Amino acid sequence: MRGAVLMAALAVLALPxxxxxxxxxxxxxxxxxxxxxxxxxxxxxxxxxxAPLTAEALAGIGDEALEATILEGRPGTPMPPWRGLLNEAxxxxxxxxxxxxxx
Amino acid sequence: MKRLMALGxxxxxxxxxxxxxxxxxxxxxxxxxxxxxxxxVETTGSTSLGxxxxxxxxxxxxxxxxxxxxxxxxxxxxxxxTKVDLLRRRxxxxxxxxxxxxxxxxxxxxxxxxxxxxxPGGVKVFDSRTLEQVADIPAVGADGKRSKVVGLEDAPGNRxxxxxxxxxxxxxxxxxxxxxxxxxxxxxxxxxxxxxxVTEDGRHYLAxxxxxxxxxxxxxxxxxxxxxxxxxNYGKGEQPLPVYKMPHLEGWGASGREAFLPxxxxxxxxxxxxxxxxxxxxxxVAGQPVFAMLQPGGRRLWVNFAxxxxxxxxxxxxxxxxxxxxxxxxxxxxxxxxxxRGERVWxxxxxxxxxxxxxxxxxxxxxxxxxxxxxxxxxxxxAHRTGL
Numbered sequence: 001m002r003g004a005v006l007m008a009a010l011a012v013l014a015l016p017x018x019x020x021x022x023x024x025x026x027x028x029x030x031x032x033x034x035x036x037x038x039x040x041x042x043x044x045x046x047x048x049x050x051a052p053l054t055a056e057a058l059a060g061i062g063d064e065a066l067e068a069t070i071l072e073g074r075p076g077t078p079m080p081p082w083r084g085l086l087n088e089a090x091x092x093x094x095x096x097x098x099x100x101x102x103x
Numbered sequence: 104m105k106r107l108m109a110l111g112x113x114x115x116x117x118x119x120x121x122x123x124x125x126x127x128x129x130x131x132x133x134x135x136x137x138x139x140x141x142x143x144v145e146t147t148g149s150t151s152l153g154x155x156x157x158x159x160x161x162x163x164x165x166x167x168x169x170x171x172x173x174x175x176x177x178x179x180x181x182x183x184x185t186k187v188d189l190l191r192r193r194x195x196x197x198x199x200x201x202x203x204x205x206x207x208x209x210x211x212x213x214x215x216x217x218x219x220x221x222x223p224g225g226v227k228v229f230d231s232r233t234l235e236q237v238a239d240i241p242a243v244g245a246d247g248k249r250s251k252v253v254g255l256e257d258a259p260g261n262r263x264x265x266x267x268x269x270x271x272x273x274x275x276x277x278x279x280x281x282x283x284x285x286x287x288x289x290x291x292x293x294x295x296x297x298x299x300x301v302t303e304d305g306r307h308y309l310a311x312x313x314x315x316x317x318x319x320x321x322x323x324x325x326x327x328x329x330x331x332x333x334x335x336n337y338g339k340g341e342q343p344l345p346v347y348k349m350p351h352l353e354g355w356g357a358s359g360r361e362a363f364l365p366x367x368x369x370x371x372x373x374x375x376x377x378x379x380x381x382x383x384x385x386x387x388v389a390g391q392p393v394f395a396m397l398q399p400g401g402r403r404l405w406v407n408f409a410x411x412x413x414x415x416x417x418x419x420x421x422x423x424x425x426x427x428x429x430x431x432x433x434x435x436x437x438x439x440x441x442x443x444r445g446e447r448v449w450x451x452x453x454x455x456x457x458x459x460x461x462x463x464x465x466x467x468x469x470x471x472x473x474x475x476x477x478x479x480x481x482x483x484x485x486a487h488r489t490g491l
Contacts, residue, residue: 031454034137035162035435035453035454035476036347036348036410038162038163039162039163039348039349040349042160042162042163042180042203043136043137043160043162043180044160044162044180044181046160046180046181046202046203047203047221047222048162048163048180048203048205048221049221049251049253049268049297049349073345076314077295077313078295078297078313078346078349080345080346080347081345082345082347083345084345085347085410085411
């Protein structure tokens, strides 16, 4: 019983962690966006084989749609699904990062 | 008077024949992509000679060389075409020629440098000496729209060949008369060509297709015969893995009749018979290959990988088609370049901020050079190879 309460408490504690990736992970994500997304979208995100990912270019597109694109990819185009390497929290952080809401 | 002249001559000669007098055949460039900078390196002692800065956005930058191997042309993502002097280690010319470029090529006679552009899609051709624009070819396909240009290669006869990504076309531009280039268009070659190569002998242009299986091939000895599809099974096929990094076709080389291609979305290298253009085998490897590069001589094949296996390089023994060794040169291995005769290979590891040099016979590391986020490595010997 005590264990169950503890587990429930832990589950609640785990929620904010899922909303924002840990600091070390954020560093990795920043690199990933610059370098690995950059290989198709340009390091300055001005576009390449993939569309521009600048804050202006993405301004009109909803966060959830962008998160879905990142996690599921765009079938029929070279945009791959990143689910194998990124989770929801990562994708959410990347979208905010692309839109200029996080440094 | 005579003595004075002789003295003057000696002084003059001494001034010219300073310590800087050297050849360029063992020189090369390492792209430090995040800093918009190049390192000038030499492969005889495996050292770095210095840097050239101020080249703009160098993500995915590529480099080709002038036929005298003294100058390099660098194509940057910001649309900059920069000519650098390897001996003086400085920028010799720079033009912002588009919004976004991806690569280019030098013509057979060395007089022209062509640049492939994404936005606005097309090819621009420049005088390689002055960087003055000679021609502008907007890539408007049969669909009436402008396409991104990919896979721009030089071909014998002062021709350039390239592909239109959105429109799915191959264009052959003949610059034997640079003032009146003749462009032959091949529409309907397949869905989303994304990269291409010209074989070492300059005969075949091969374009990989992202949107469907197979490779579009143009025989440059018989361009009138049109583009045909080879390797019908090359592609993603059934159950592909996500492709985090597009494989490159450059590095293709034939060992006897066999050539090697990185599979798309699979942990395999494909073996191709270049006489029949059929797949004749598959070699299982450690991850999704990005480059599959044949060592000069053709005995071994070196392969690097996309995420998450991009810390490894595998060396394949060509006759037995087996993996000889798995090396771990560092984090995020992006490129490999062989010395002209293949006794060494230089490997860039972006996230380890270093370039390592390996002895290709013993597979031992012989040197490490610090470099800031290194990507491409390019040696001057490329100047004398068609399609590089």
